[in-house]
Amino acid sequence: MKQEELKKLVGEKAVDWVHNDMIVGLGTGSTVKYMVTALAQKIKTEHLEITGVVTSARTAEQARSLGIRLKSVDEVDHIDLTIDGADEVSADYQGIKGGGAALLFEKIVATNSRKNIWIVDQSKLVKQLGAFPLPVEVIPYGSQQLLTRFAAKGFHPSFRLTSDGQKVKTDSDNFIIDLHLGEITAPAEMATYLKQQVGVVEQGLFLDTVNTVIAGFDDGPRVFEVR
Numbered sequence: 001m002k003q004e005e006l007k008k009l010v011g012e013k014a015v016d017w018v019h020n021d022m023i024v025g026l027g028t029g030s031t032v033k034y035m036v037t038a039l040a041q042k043i044k045t046e047h048l049e050i051t052g053v054v055t056s057a058r059t060a061e062q063a064r065s066l067g068i069r070l071k072s073v074d075e076v077d078h079i080d081l082t083i084d085g086a087d088e089v090s091a092d093y094q095g096i097k098g099g100g101a102a103l104l105f106e107k108i109v110a111t112n113s114r115k116n117i118w119i120v121d122q123s124k125l126v127k128q129l130g131a132f133p134l135p136v137e138v139i140p141y142g143s144q145q146l147l148t149r150f151a152a153k154g155f156h157p158s159f160r161l162t163s164d165g166q167k168v169k170t171d172s173d174n175f176i177i178d179l180h181l182g183e184i185t186a187p188a189e190m191a192t193y194l195k196q197q198v199g200v201v202e203q204g205l206f207l208d209t210v211n212t213v214i215a216g217f218d219d220g221p222r223v224f225e226v227r
């Protein structure tokens, strides 16, 4: 199966976990897009009362266009379940997220969710994290200094750029620095180091976050119950 078909497969599978009256965190990305479409369909056909909490302007736009009721993360007293994509999931179910530059809101919503499901195609499952560049969201002020510091540490950083060469701006008007690490042998230490740097708003290691991974394989979706 093509990667796009696998994304659709897991996106549609994930809505099996959504039940009436739930408050559901809606992640960001091309896999989540299939899930949001499937969720809107399920809400209509099963007449469900669902409230969505979005993690990006992009997902908000899609969810609104499909008639999904939305509340902001600060308007709800809990989130039952969040369904999101991931860029890499390691053998011990740690993850890198932020390929879509939405890591800050994604982490806030994930941290406030009772359960987190990641939907990925099989190419995202890796032995060790780090082949995918680790996104770090930084405030613009002083960001060149951070880039220089990361370069000195051997992290091979680069500002994420748009197709016309502008620095990518997140929904919070911050920049993204991608770290080209190759491998991350000590993710917890790396996460702590990055969060300690002044000007870093958030970093893309999502550690001990996911409860269930739904991965798309050629023979169908496989569900991994993690914690």
Ligand SMILES: O=C(CO)[C@H](O)[C@H](O)COP(=O)(O)O
Binding pocket: 027, 028, 029, 030, 031, 032, 084, 085, 086, 087, 096, 097, 098, 099, 100, 101, 102, 103, 106
């Ligand atoms: O973290 C994310 C956005 O910030 C996405 O969930 C991640 O990049 C996966 O995206 P896709 O499903 O398009 O591969």
